[in-house]
Amino acid sequence: MDKIKLxxxxxxxxxxxxxxxxEKGQHFLLDITMYADLKMAGETDDLSATINYAEVYETAKKIVEGxxxxxxxxxxxxTAAAILRDFGKVQKVRVTVHKPQAPIPGIFEDAAISVVRTRS
Structure with missing residues (x-):
């Protein structure tokens, strides 16, 4: 299956x-991988045949900043549920949420989770 990554x-x-x-908030980083059949988009060069990643970005932004x-x-x-709900071409999605300023005592680079959801 083809994929689009943000x-x-x-x-x-x-x-x-x-x-x-x-109270203070912090930065959160997201990585989103969407799996879909992108053959038609590649063959036709038509935006309507693919997933508009600018719209996916806005969906993620509303959730993280909401x-x-x-x-x-x-x-x-x-985030995963909204992508599957709002973007019908997505068959499977992986969302990784990074929390680089997590309140962990000690030195660390990142704290993150990943969820993988598939259209039922």
Whole structure:
């Protein structure tokens, strides 16, 4: 199956379990991989035959910058569900939510989750 990838989408949100995360907020990075049949788009060079990734970006932005969640798992789930709901050509989606400023004691590069959902 073909795929479209959006990586390093950077949004500011207020997700987390701690009060200071909800008050101050922080950056969240998303990587989204959408699986679909892109043959028609490649053959016709027609935007309507593919997935408009500018619209996918806006969908993700509304979720990450919208209603706060305690868990980044919920952010990933909401994003994956919205993509499958709103973009009919997507057959499978992987959403990775990175929380590089997670309140973890010690030195670390990133904290992230990935969800993979398939159209039923």
């Amino acid at each position: 990586t390093g989408l950077d949004f500011y949100g207020y997700h987390g379990c701690l009060p200071e995360e909800r 209603e706060p969640c305690q868990l980044i798992e919920a952010v990933g789930e909401r």
